Amino acid sequence: xxxxxxxxxxxxxxxxxxxxxxxxxxxxxxxxxxxxxxxxxxxxxxxxxxxxxxxxxxxxxxxxxxxxxxxxxxxxxxxxxxxxxxxxxxxxxxxxxxxxxxxxxxxxxxxxxxxxxxxxxxxxxxxxxxxxxxxxxxxxxxxxxxxxxxxxxxxxxxxxxxxx
Numbered sequence: 001x002x003x004x005x006x007x008x009x010x011x012x013x014x015x016x017x018x019x020x021x022x023x024x025x026x027x028x029x030x031x032x033x034x035x036x037x038x039x040x041x042x043x044x045x046x047x048x049x050x051x052x053x054x055x056x057x058x059x060x061x062x063x064x065x066x067x068x069x070x071x072x073x074x075x076x077x078x079x080x081x082x083x084x085x086x087x088x089x090x091x092x093x094x095x096x097x098x099x100x101x102x103x104x105x106x107x108x109x110x111x112x113x114x115x116x117x118x119x120x121x122x123x124x125x126x127x128x129x130x131x132x133x134x135x136x137x138x139x140x141x142x143x144x145x146x147x148x149x150x151x152x153x154x155x156x157x158x159x160x161x162x163x164x
Contacts, residue, residue: 001125002153005090007083008041008058013075016056023070024057030077031055038074039140044083044148045092052077060146062135064107071145087153089120098147099139102127114141128152 020028030052038047047053058073083090094117102111110133115123120138127133128150136150 001128002087003124003128004086004151004153005044005083005088006086006149006151007044008073008075008148010042010079010082012058013042014079017078022056023059026057028054028056039093039096039147040075040080041073041146041148042075042082043080044090047074047076058146060137060149062103062107062137062149067103067107067109069146073146083148089117089124090148093117093120093138093147097141099141099144100124100127100150101137101139102130102133103135103137104132105134124150 016022016028022028031054033047033049033051033053036046036049038053040047040053041058054075054077055072056075057070059068059070063069096117098115098117098120100113100115100120100123101109104110110130111127113123113127124136127136134151138147138150139145140147
Protein backbone atom coordinates (compact mmCIF):
# COMPACT_ATOMS: atom_id res chain seq x y z
CA UNK A 1 0.00 0.00 0.00
CA UNK A 2 1.27 3.45 -0.88
CA UNK A 3 1.18 6.10 1.83
CA UNK A 4 2.31 9.67 2.47
CA UNK A 5 4.27 10.74 5.56
CA UNK A 6 3.61 14.34 6.59
CA UNK A 7 5.92 16.23 8.94
CA UNK A 8 4.79 19.43 10.58
CA UNK A 9 4.00 21.83 7.76
CA UNK A 10 6.56 24.44 6.75
CA UNK A 11 3.69 26.96 6.50
CA UNK A 12 2.65 26.34 10.12
CA UNK A 13 6.27 26.64 11.25
CA UNK A 14 6.73 29.86 9.30
CA UNK A 15 3.64 31.35 10.96
CA UNK A 16 4.84 30.34 14.43
CA UNK A 17 8.35 31.68 13.82
CA UNK A 18 6.96 34.97 12.46
CA UNK A 19 4.28 35.47 15.14
CA UNK A 20 6.37 34.10 17.99
CA UNK A 21 3.36 32.14 19.33
CA UNK A 22 2.65 28.38 19.16
CA UNK A 23 -0.65 26.47 19.34
CA UNK A 24 -0.88 26.89 23.10
CA UNK A 25 -0.40 30.66 22.88
CA UNK A 26 3.08 30.33 24.37
CA UNK A 27 6.07 32.36 23.17
CA UNK A 28 8.41 30.72 20.69
CA UNK A 29 11.75 30.21 22.47
CA UNK A 30 14.87 28.76 20.87
CA UNK A 31 17.85 26.95 22.34
CA UNK A 32 21.00 25.17 21.23
CA UNK A 33 20.91 21.38 21.55
CA UNK A 34 23.49 20.33 24.14
CA UNK A 35 23.38 16.75 22.87
CA UNK A 36 22.09 14.81 19.89
CA UNK A 37 18.81 12.93 19.83
CA UNK A 38 15.78 15.23 19.94
CA UNK A 39 13.34 13.93 17.27
CA UNK A 40 12.70 16.82 14.88
CA UNK A 41 9.17 16.96 13.47
CA UNK A 42 10.08 19.36 10.65
CA UNK A 43 12.55 17.08 8.83
CA UNK A 44 11.91 13.77 10.64
CA UNK A 45 15.40 13.07 11.89
CA UNK A 46 17.26 13.35 15.18
CA UNK A 47 18.86 16.68 16.03
CA UNK A 48 22.63 16.95 16.20
CA UNK A 49 24.41 18.56 19.14
CA UNK A 50 24.86 22.27 18.50
CA UNK A 51 21.76 22.73 16.30
CA UNK A 52 19.37 25.60 17.06
CA UNK A 53 16.02 24.13 18.08
CA UNK A 54 12.69 25.11 19.55
CA UNK A 55 10.27 23.12 21.70
CA UNK A 56 6.78 24.22 20.69
CA UNK A 57 3.19 23.20 21.36
CA UNK A 58 1.52 21.70 18.30
CA UNK A 59 -2.04 20.58 17.55
CA UNK A 60 -1.95 17.93 14.80
CA UNK A 61 -4.81 17.72 12.32
CA UNK A 62 -7.14 14.80 11.75
CA UNK A 63 -8.57 14.72 15.27
CA UNK A 64 -11.67 16.25 16.82
CA UNK A 65 -13.37 16.77 20.18
CA UNK A 66 -11.64 15.16 23.12
CA UNK A 67 -9.03 13.68 20.76
CA UNK A 68 -7.84 17.12 19.59
CA UNK A 69 -4.65 17.32 21.62
CA UNK A 70 -1.90 19.91 21.89
CA UNK A 71 1.54 18.62 22.80
CA UNK A 72 5.26 19.36 22.74
CA UNK A 73 7.36 18.86 19.60
CA UNK A 74 10.96 19.68 18.72
CA UNK A 75 11.60 21.60 15.49
CA UNK A 76 14.49 23.50 13.96
CA UNK A 77 14.52 27.09 15.19
CA UNK A 78 15.16 28.27 11.63
CA UNK A 79 13.79 26.93 8.32
CA UNK A 80 15.27 23.61 7.20
CA UNK A 81 15.01 21.44 4.09
CA UNK A 82 12.06 19.53 5.58
CA UNK A 83 11.26 15.90 4.93
CA UNK A 84 11.96 14.95 1.31
CA UNK A 85 10.70 11.34 1.08
CA UNK A 86 6.94 11.53 1.74
CA UNK A 87 6.28 8.09 0.23
CA UNK A 88 8.70 6.35 2.59
CA UNK A 89 8.81 5.71 6.31
CA UNK A 90 11.43 8.08 7.82
CA UNK A 91 14.84 6.39 8.08
CA UNK A 92 15.55 8.36 11.26
CA UNK A 93 12.62 6.61 12.97
CA UNK A 94 13.49 3.03 11.91
CA UNK A 95 15.08 2.27 15.26
CA UNK A 96 12.18 3.66 17.29
CA UNK A 97 9.16 1.81 18.55
CA UNK A 98 6.12 3.93 17.77
CA UNK A 99 2.45 3.81 18.52
CA UNK A 100 0.38 4.20 15.36
CA UNK A 101 -3.00 5.72 16.22
CA UNK A 102 -5.68 5.45 13.57
CA UNK A 103 -8.36 8.17 13.39
CA UNK A 104 -11.64 7.94 11.50
CA UNK A 105 -13.16 10.66 9.31
CA UNK A 106 -14.86 12.18 12.37
CA UNK A 107 -11.50 12.60 14.13
CA UNK A 108 -12.03 9.83 16.69
CA UNK A 109 -9.59 7.05 17.48
CA UNK A 110 -10.48 3.96 15.46
CA UNK A 111 -7.56 1.75 16.55
CA UNK A 112 -3.93 1.80 17.66
CA UNK A 113 -1.00 -0.57 17.41
CA UNK A 114 2.59 -0.76 18.58
CA UNK A 115 4.85 -0.64 15.53
CA UNK A 116 8.48 -1.62 15.42
CA UNK A 117 10.36 0.91 13.26
CA UNK A 118 11.93 -1.84 11.17
CA UNK A 119 8.54 -3.11 10.04
CA UNK A 120 6.32 -0.06 10.42
CA UNK A 121 4.93 -0.49 6.91
CA UNK A 122 3.07 -3.65 7.94
CA UNK A 123 1.21 -1.72 10.65
CA UNK A 124 0.58 1.21 8.33
CA UNK A 125 -0.87 -1.10 5.68
CA UNK A 126 -3.05 -2.89 8.24
CA UNK A 127 -4.51 0.32 9.65
CA UNK A 128 -4.86 2.31 6.42
CA UNK A 129 -6.47 -0.74 4.82
CA UNK A 130 -9.50 -0.30 7.07
CA UNK A 131 -12.20 1.70 5.27
CA UNK A 132 -13.08 3.87 8.27
CA UNK A 133 -9.48 5.05 8.84
CA UNK A 134 -8.64 8.49 7.45
CA UNK A 135 -5.24 9.23 8.99
CA UNK A 136 -2.60 7.76 11.30
CA UNK A 137 -0.49 9.56 13.86
CA UNK A 138 2.88 8.18 14.82
CA UNK A 139 3.54 8.78 18.51
CA UNK A 140 6.42 8.23 20.90
CA UNK A 141 5.90 5.08 22.98
CA UNK A 142 7.12 6.42 26.33
CA UNK A 143 6.05 10.05 26.25
CA UNK A 144 3.07 9.88 23.87
CA UNK A 145 4.30 12.87 21.86
CA UNK A 146 3.15 13.35 18.28
CA UNK A 147 5.80 12.54 15.66
CA UNK A 148 4.15 12.76 12.21
CA UNK A 149 1.01 11.91 10.25
CA UNK A 150 0.56 9.14 7.70
CA UNK A 151 -2.21 9.05 5.14
CA UNK A 152 -3.07 7.03 2.07
CA UNK A 153 -1.39 8.13 -1.14
CA UNK A 154 -3.85 9.68 -3.52
CA UNK A 155 -3.53 8.21 -6.97
CA UNK A 156 -4.55 10.28 -9.96
CA UNK A 157 -7.63 9.08 -11.79
CA UNK A 158 -7.51 8.16 -15.48
CA UNK A 159 -9.19 11.48 -16.23
CA UNK A 160 -6.44 13.39 -14.38
CA UNK A 161 -3.80 11.47 -16.38
CA UNK A 162 -5.57 12.41 -19.62
CA UNK A 163 -5.67 16.09 -18.60
CA UNK A 164 -1.93 15.92 -18.10
